[in-house]
Each structure stands twice: as C-alpha cells, then as structure tokens.
Amino acid sequence: MSVPEHGESLPATTSRVILSTADIDRALTRIAHEILESNKGTAGLVILGIARRGYPLAQRLAAKLEQTDESFDARSSTGQLDITMYRDDLRKNPARTPQPTIIPDSGIDGRTVVLVDDVLFSGRTIRAALDALVDVGRPKVVRLAVLVDRGHRELPIRADHVGKNLPTSSQEKVRVLLRESDLEERAENHEDCVVIDALVASDPDVARAEKGVTS
Ligand SMILES: O=P(O)(O)OC[C@H]1O[C@H](OP(=O)(O)OP(=O)(O)O)[C@H](O)[C@@H]1O
Numbered sequence: 677m678s679v680p681e682h683g684e685s686l687p688a689t690t691s692r693v694i695l696s697t698a699d700i701d702r703a704l705t706r707i708a709h710e711i712l713e714s715n716k717g718t719a720g721l722v723i724l725g726i727a728r729r730g731y732p733l734a735q736r737l738a739a740k741l742e743q744t745d746e747s748f749d750a751r752s753s754t755g756q757l758d759i760t761m762y763r764d765d766l767r768k769n770p771a772r773t774p775q776p777t778i779i780p781d782s783g784i785d786g787r788t789v790v791l792v793d794d795v796l797f798s799g800r801t802i803r804a805a806l807d808a809l810v811d812v813g814r815p816k817v818v819r820l821a822v823l824v825d826r827g828h829r830e831l832p833i834r835a836d837h838v839g840k841n842l843p844t845s846s847q848e849k850v851r852v853l854l855r856e857s858d859l860e861e862r863a864e865n866h867e868d869c870v871v872i873d874a875l876v877a878s879d880p881d882v883a884r885a886e887k888g889v890t891s
C-alpha cells in the first residue's frame with residue numbers, strides 16, 4: 677500500500693497507516709455514543725472543532741449525533757475555534773494564517789461545549805483553546821474529544837473521549853489525513869486515514885541523533 681511521505685528534505689521516514697477510513701468512522705460513531713451517554717442526550721450541546729482538522733471531525737460527529745437524535749440540529753450546533761492567537765509559542769514561531777472562528781448563533785453560555793481535535797499531543801493546543809473559549813463565553817461544561825491521543829503531555833490535560841490511544845515515541849509524527857482538508861496527501865485506497873511517520877533507524881542522520889551526536 678502506498679503511503680504519502682512527509683517532508684522530502686528531512687531525515688528518511690517510513691509511514692504506516694494506523695487508522696483506515698472505516699476505523700475513523702467507527703471511532704467517531706463510538707465517540708458520538710459516548711457523548712450522548714455522558715450528556716444524557718443532546719440538550720445544550722455545542723460541538724466546536726479546533727481549526728484546522730478538528731472542524732471537519734466536529735461536523736462528522738455532529739452529523740452522527742443528529743442521526744441518533746433528530747432533535748439535534750447539527751448545522752446550528754457546530755462551530756470552529758481558531759486558537760492561533762492564543763498559542764504560547766507565538767513569539768517563537770511565525771504566526772500561521774488564522775482560520776475563522778465560527779460560533780453557533782446560540783452562543784456557548786451555559787452550554788455543554790465539546791471541543792474536538794484530531795491529535796492530542798503536548799496539550800498546548802487545548803490549553804490555547806480553553807483560553808480562546810473564555811473570550812467567547814462561559815460554557816456550563818467543556819469536554820474534549822480527540823481522534824488520536826498519542827501521549828507526551830506537557831500540561832495537565834486529558835481527553836474525555838478518545839478514538840484511539842496510540843503509544844508513540846517522541847520522534848514519531850502522527851498525521852490525520854481527511855477528505856475535507858488533505859486531498860493530495862491521503863494514502864492510496866483511503867478516503868481518510870491516520871498515518872504515523874517514524875524515522876528510519878538506518879538513516880545516518882537518525883543513527884547519529886540516537887547516539888546523541890549533535891554535529
Ligand atoms: O497537543 P499539541 O502538542 O498542541 O498538538 C496537537 C495539535 O497539533 C496539530 O495541529 P498543528 O499545530 O499542527 O496545526 P494544524 O491543525 O493547523 O495542522 C493537531 O491538529 C493538534 O491541533
């Protein structure tokens with residue numbers, strides 16, 4: 677199976693498909709059921725996807741909630757949260773182009789907000805998202821749903837709903853490729869997929885890095 681490679685000029689990597697299109701769909705279905713159970717239905721639910729890939733995942737999740745509970749209007753209960761200006765590394769890294777923040781007309785005050793993202797890693801994106809939320813309103817409860825939790829947290833943040841817990845080494849990279857955002861990168865035979873990029877140990881640069889040789 678051909679898997680899209682990432683970053684031509686970086687040390688050699690191998691890419692493996694970890695979740696297929698069907699796996700992703702099943703994970704979202706399970707998360708939707710978990711949300712329904714923990715919220716005892718859909719009353720007061722607002723689903724906010726973190727830009728960029730959290731948004732299409734939030735829309736898919738909301739569609740599944742609507743399928744199960746007709747009283748839930750997916751379109752008017754789903755939005756996007758851009759966290760660019762709330763990052764704690766803004767000074768270090770050049771700012772990326774912010775995406776629009778889209779908040780449902782109902783607002784988020786007193787609501788149960790489910791934040792949705794593709795990957796949970798250090799937790800810094802979610803910290804920024806919580807700051808961004810404060811500027812929008814005061815939810816009753818905030819929950820977190822992620823497609824992949826790859827560990828390596830740097831902050832005391834955990835997800836309430838996880839599609840897949842994926843133990844990784846810190847050298848690896850998890851990429852979520854979705855039909856809505858990654859038309860060119862997706863692996864052959866997959867509409868959507870999650871791939872893990874690992875450094876090739878035989879690559880001289882990697883071998884040197886593993887031995888702690890710095891120059
Ligand atoms: O837990 P963290 O260490 O913050 O990592 C997780 C974040 O990293 C990725 O976003 P990225 O910053 O690459 O931006 P993108 O969504 O615009 O690709 C991913 O989509 C998560 O939002």
Ligand SMILES: O=c1cc[nH]c(=O)[nH]1
Nearest residue numbers: 795797848849850851
């Ligand atoms: O592996 C990682 C780490 C952070 N964000 C990602 O999307 N993937």
